[in-house]
Amino acid sequence: MDTQNISLLEGREKQVYEKKQGADQIDIACDTTSLSGSVSQRACVFCGSRVVLYPVADAIHIVHGPIGCAAYTWDIRGAVSSGPELHRLSFSTDLQEMDVIYGGEKKLYRSLIELIDQYQPNAAFIYSTCIIGLIGDDIEAVCKKVAKEKGIPVMPVHSEGFKGTKKDGYKAACTALMKLIGTGSTEGISKYSINILGEFNLAGEAWIIREYYEKMGIEVVATMTGDGRIEAIKRSHGAALNVVQCSGSMTSLAKEMEEKYGIPYIRVSYFGFEDMSKSLYDVAALFPDRPEIMEKAKEIVRDEIRQYYPEMQKFKSALTGKKAAIYVGGAFKTFSLIKALRTIGMSVVLAGSQTGNKDDYSRLKEMCDEGTVIVDDSNPVELSKFILEKEADLLIGGVKERPIAFKLGVGFCDHNHERKIPLAGFVGMYNFAKEVYESVMSPVWQFAPRKGGLS
Amino acid sequence: MTTVNMTAKSATQNACKLCNPLGACLAFRGIERCVPFLHGSQGCATYIRRYLISHFKEPIDIASSNFNEETAVFGGSHNLKLGLKNVTQQYKPDVIGIATTCLSETIGDDVPMILREYETLMGSSAPLPIMIFASTPSYQGSHMEGFHAAVRSAVKTLAEAGPKKNLINLFSGMISPADIRYMKDIMTDFGVPFVLLPDYSQTLDGGPWAEYHRIPPGGTPTSAIASTGCASASIEFGSTLESHKSAAGYLEEKFGVTRHHLPLPIGIKASDRFFAVLEKLTEKPMPARYEDERRRLVDAYADGHKYVFGQKTILYGEEDLVISLAAFLREIGVVPVLCASGGKSGLMKKRLMELVPDLDELGIKVREGVDFVDIENETEELRPDFLMGNSKGFTMSKKSELPLIRIGFPVHDRFGGQRLHHLGYRGTQELFDRIVNTVIEQRQNASSIGYTYM
Numbered sequence: 001m002d003t004q005n006i007s008l009l010e011g012r013e014k015q016v017y018e019k020k021q022g023a024d025q026i027d028i029a030c031d032t033t034s035l036s037g038s039v040s041q042r043a044c045v046f047c048g049s050r051v052v053l054y055p056v057a058d059a060i061h062i063v064h065g066p067i068g069c070a071a072y073t074w075d076i077r078g079a080v081s082s083g084p085e086l087h088r089l090s091f092s093t094d095l096q097e098m099d100v101i102y103g104g105e106k107k108l109y110r111s112l113i114e115l116i117d118q119y120q121p122n123a124a125f126i127y128s129t130c131i132i133g134l135i136g137d138d139i140e141a142v143c144k145k146v147a148k149e150k151g152i153p154v155m156p157v158h159s160e161g162f163k164g165t166k167k168d169g170y171k172a173a174c175t176a177l178m179k180l181i182g183t184g185s186t187e188g189i190s191k192y193s194i195n196i197l198g199e200f201n202l203a204g205e206a207w208i209i210r211e212y213y214e215k216m217g218i219e220v221v222a223t224m225t226g227d228g229r230i231e232a233i234k235r236s237h238g239a240a241l242n243v244v245q246c247s248g249s250m251t252s253l254a255k256e257m258e259e260k261y262g263i264p265y266i267r268v269s270y271f272g273f274e275d276m277s278k279s280l281y282d283v284a285a286l287f288p289d290r291p292e293i294m295e296k297a298k299e300i301v302r303d304e305i306r307q308y309y310p311e312m313q314k315f316k317s318a319l320t321g322k323k324a325a326i327y328v329g330g331a332f333k334t335f336s337l338i339k340a341l342r343t344i345g346m347s348v349v350l351a352g353s354q355t356g357n358k359d360d361y362s363r364l365k366e367m368c369d370e371g372t373v374i375v376d377d378s379n380p381v382e383l384s385k386f387i388l389e390k391e392a393d394l395l396i397g398g399v400k401e402r403p404i405a406f407k408l409g410v411g412f413c414d415h416n417h418e419r420k421i422p423l424a425g426f427v428g429m430y431n432f433a434k435e436v437y438e439s440v441m442s443p444v445w446q447f448a449p450r451k452g453g454l455s
Numbered sequence: 456m457t458t459v460n461m462t463a464k465s466a467t468q469n470a471c472k473l474c475n476p477l478g479a480c481l482a483f484r485g486i487e488r489c490v491p492f493l494h495g496s497q498g499c500a501t502y503i504r505r506y507l508i509s510h511f512k513e514p515i516d517i518a519s520s521n522f523n524e525e526t527a528v529f530g531g532s533h534n535l536k537l538g539l540k541n542v543t544q545q546y547k548p549d550v551i552g553i554a555t556t557c558l559s560e561t562i563g564d565d566v567p568m569i570l571r572e573y574e575t576l577m578g579s580s581a582p583l584p585i586m587i588f589a590s591t592p593s594y595q596g597s598h599m600e601g602f603h604a605a606v607r608s609a610v611k612t613l614a615e616a617g618p619k620k621n622l623i624n625l626f627s628g629m630i631s632p633a634d635i636r637y638m639k640d641i642m643t644d645f646g647v648p649f650v651l652l653p654d655y656s657q658t659l660d661g662g663p664w665a666e667y668h669r670i671p672p673g674g675t676p677t678s679a680i681a682s683t684g685c686a687s688a689s690i691e692f693g694s695t696l697e698s699h700k701s702a703a704g705y706l707e708e709k710f711g712v713t714r715h716h717l718p719l720p721i722g723i724k725a726s727d728r729f730f731a732v733l734e735k736l737t738e739k740p741m742p743a744r745y746e747d748e749r750r751r752l753v754d755a756y757a758d759g760h761k762y763v764f765g766q767k768t769i770l771y772g773e774e775d776l777v778i779s780l781a782a783f784l785r786e787i788g789v790v791p792v793l794c795a796s797g798g799k800s801g802l803m804k805k806r807l808m809e810l811v812p813d814l815d816e817l818g819i820k821v822r823e824g825v826d827f828v829d830i831e832n833e834t835e836e837l838r839p840d841f842l843m844g845n846s847k848g849f850t851m852s853k854k855s856e857l858p859l860i861r862i863g864f865p866v867h868d869r870f871g872g873q874r875l876h877h878l879g880y881r882g883t884q885e886l887f888d889r890i891v892n893t894v895i896e897q898r899q900n901a902s903s904i905g906y907t908y909m
Contacts, residue, residue: 066594385667
């Protein structure tokens with residue numbers, strides 16, 4: 001099967017763009033649901049909610065529906081906890097045919113009571129899956145009843161899979177978090193304080209970031225949701241500033257907190273030396289009455305970069321001229337990735353995301369080099385076509401993209417929620433460069449068909 | 456957290472099963488030039504792809520009809536038709552394997568009717584892919600039901616009547632790609648024409664590609680599936696698989712193809728039984744290669760017997776796998792103190808009794824419909840020496856500090872799950888070696904001397 005004949009599906013043309021001199025400046029169509037029959041790399045509303053709330057470690061997460069949704073999300077994320085680990089368990093009401101016919105409320109109620117008795121969590125999140133939206137279970141009512149009986153917050157998460165895209169799932173998760181925020185005491189919170197939003201503590205990344213801010217003399221009230229705790233979330237409205245990463249999932253929460261509690265927010269990225277440094281400086285700049293915060297930020301940046309610089313040069317000299325393709329969940333990540341790849345000498349030939357919006361894509365267009373292909377909500381066929389055409393040496397993506405790269409004899413770096421190595425912070429950039437180096441420079445590719453090996 | 460020694464029984468905690476459509480997608484991958492297609496939300500296809508990829512480490516494309524709110528209200532007919540059209544355009548498949556989800560089943564989509572409408576709509580201008588449909592609501596059964604439903608449906612859709620041929624059908628069930636290849640070797644060595652369905656030995660464990668294959672090479676050809684109606688006999692693995700739910704059952708009822716229903720051939724006795732059926736059907740003796748394998752296995756049993764005798768294990772996973780493994784373990788003196796499954800056929804104990812008649816005397820517990828918290832609680836009570844099952848028991852194994860021998864599906868936390876052998880003399884040999892080595896490793900690590908010589 002030759003790649004030349006791969007045509008884009010009707011209705012997908014507007015979601016693919018190649019940056020060329022003189023080409024029409026079209027807007028990339030995005031924010032749409034996936035086309036029926038295309039093999040989208042996207043997930044669903046439920047997935048969005050589950051990703052965002054998953055790292056809250058002292059709550060139980062109950063998936064209300066048939067078993068699949070809970071089974072496939074059992075302990076699949078790399079979000080780690082410094083204490084309780086309830087988030088690593090998988091709870092489902094495991095609805096059966098009779099429950100679908102007669103309703104699942106009673107089973108949900110019993111499940112909740114039993115699980116709360118068994119695990120003594122500080123809160124519970126109840127996720128509605130597709131069929132809950134059809135059989136009409138009143139999960140709000142069940143949650144209220146159980147909350148009253150058990151004396152802990154019980155939050156419904158309206159995440160029926162078919163009711164939108166992953167982004168709607170983010171929103172549903174933020175709605176649930178908003179119910180908690182503001183219910184705790186803000187006593188004793190410093191005026192030099194922040195919440196870290198959109199950081200999920202994958203492989204301990206939130207700890208790395210938290211340490212930088214704490215070194216600067218800033219109090220971190222809550223991380224949402226990495227290594228998350230209910231008590232911290234409840235009092236997070238006492239922070240002076242919200243620092244938002246992964247804009248796709250948490251900007252709406254930051255906006256709501258700004259409206260309701262007057263907390264300003266800034267958007268940052270902890271990925272790559274450049275963006276990581278900026279995220280420390282930007283926060284410091286907002287506390288001008290304490291210049292030592294900025295002093296400390298500069299010191300951290302200096303020390304950290306000094307530590308990793310020599311090794312990075314080694315990676316750079318090996319990787320210079322190599323080409324990367326990026327296909328990740330949120331478009332915001334791609335900006336940092338492009339910059340980070342440039343610092344190790346690599347160019348980007350494909351940049352795409354599952355859920356980017358219009359602003360993201362126009363910014364991408366500005367950032368990218370000539371000839372770079374930009375895609376929204378792509379699929380394996382398209383991704384492979386561009387990887388081969390553009391002769392990429394590396395693909396950055398998630399688990400679903402990994403075998404595509406390996407089949408084609410291309411290196412791969414996991415930049416998704418399931419990564420096991422921290423990629424955030426200065427040390428994270430070093431880890432990233434090392435991982436890219438190890439994958440791109442591996443001698444195994446000499447046997448790949450695209451390098452002349454047998455297929 | 457507080458560990459209260461009681462289990463909530465309304466909820467399922469850490470499920471020991473997967474949902475119905477996953478099994479169907481896996482089976483559809485074993486048909487040549489077939490694209491699995493899920494009629495439901497995008498998430499189902501994505502989660503199932505992600506889950507399968509972690510085990511097989513191969514690209515797995517599963518299309519979806521991408522339900523939205525309108526679809527859920529007005530029915531999935533439009534989305535399904537559009538989806539079929541798009542998949543046909545982009546993948547150019549010979550077959551589309553369509554499975555439902557809880558969503559499309561709950562709204563009551565009449566998929567066969569929609570498919571007929573689609574065929575009429577598309578007219579006869581271009582040949583349409585063959586459409587195989589399996590009803591797989593996630594609120595019924597587990598992935599095993601979905602697997603068998605897809606295989607049965609493939610045969611129902613394609614099998615044709617005709618004069619009887621010298622041909623054997625092998626419905627080998629949900630086994631590893633390595634085991635499929637081994638089964639094919641056996642059939643080939645017997646010199647008998649055969650059809651093995653589903654054959655994902657290449658589609659889910661293949662070589663490198665020079666270009667992206669929308670559909671990977673391999674799989675049972677549709678022409679071969681068509682010929683299953685004319686076969687002289689079917690062999691079907693799966694102790695709890697009932698005739699009215701199985702492919703071989705359908706062929707027997709419809710075309711009079713005799714169904715030889717066997718447990719998965721694990722262990723010497725079960726493998727002997729399988730080979731005996733082949734000898735009878737082909738009227739040929741067991742090829743020398745397998746005689747040799749069997750002799751080596753008997754010899755290995757002798758060499759290793761003292762390490763394993765009296766060892767206790769907890770077995771979990773799909774019912775059929777657990778049943779066959781339990782019988783094998785009894786051959787070598789290991790006591791499977793608990794045989795557990797998230798499946799719920801209602802037949803597990805009965806079938807186990809047929810292979811392990813002294814089950815009750817040995818105090819072996821058989822539990823259907825359990826989750827990992829149930830199994831974990833049993834572990835504390837039964838104090839086994841090791842655990843046997845898929846990767847999902849790792850948390851339990853870590854907590855209880857018991858070694859886990861990884862078998863079956865999924866093997867998510869180790870490399871090479873798709874290449875593990877379980878079946879026949881060869882698979883049994885591999886399992887036996889791993890069990891013996893697990894015991895030796897435990898002893899070696901626990902010993903202050905650390906013997907380096909056997």
